[in-house]
Amino acid sequence: MRQKIIAGNWKMNLTLAEAVKLAADIKSDEASYKHQVILCPAFPYLTSLQNELKGSKIKLGAQNCADRENGAFTGEVSAPMLASMSLPYVIIGHSERRIYYHESHETLKEKMNLALRYGLLPIFCCGETKDIRIDEKQGVYVNKQLEESLFHLSDDDIAKVVIAYEPVWAIGTGLNATPQQAQDMHHFIREKVSARYGIGIAERIIILYGGSVKPDNAAELFSQSDVDGGLVGGASLKADDFKKIILSI
Ligand code: PGA
Secondary structure, three states, X not given: OOOOEEEEEOOOOOOHHHHHHHHHHHHOOHHHOOOEEEEEOOHHHHHXXXXXXXXXXXXXXXXXXXXXXXXXXXOOOOHXXXXXXXXXXXXXXXXXXXXXXXXXXXXXXHHHHHHHHOOOEEEEEEOOOHHXXXXXXXXXXXXXXXXXXXXXXXXXXXXXXXXXXXXXXXXXXXXXXXXXXXXXXXXXXXXXXHHHHOHHHHHHOEEEEEOXXXXXXXXXXXXXXXXXXXXXXXHHHOHHHHHHHHHOO
């Protein structure tokens, strides 16, 4: 049985007070959560949320880390810095980073290496754009993302990675992938992991779906056999919606 995860990606939203309140609201019902919940706030709020979540089962993740270890890289936050805060998770390769900040396969490969070297658990995002989906090339496209930034990892390291399949055309658009579209791509990704690392690792690797997950579509998406939970953006900013999503799995 694979662990199920519901992760909230808060992106560049909320004031500090709002972030702490949202974490407290989500925590208030944690006794009823059966699965791992992860919150990914903006960097400056991590310490406050660590304090708010002391003693809680809810874990924290960063939304990004640098592709360098340390040094003169103004504005960047490195994997060793996050590790020094005892942070468990870090999102790597979100499509917004790939598109708006031009993060290449090579850059993401380096981020993966650094995150793993410093003991962080990466949530590696992949997923095709609308044009690629229209051309029915999503398999080729996602496979390249995996090959270029992930499949160089050792067996030990890949086993620590959570993959998030997030079709770009579904992110923040209100247009989620259908449960069947999600299942097909998750199955495809698991098969690629199996071809590279063997069935044992493929059966254990956690693959989350992301892209307009909402309280009214979460249960059906998460009931697909290869969908192990979700990476939730917009709906994770509202405590009630996010709690419903957590409880729908
Ligand atoms: P969304 O974002 O749920 O707002 O579509 C998902 C994500 O970007 O992780």
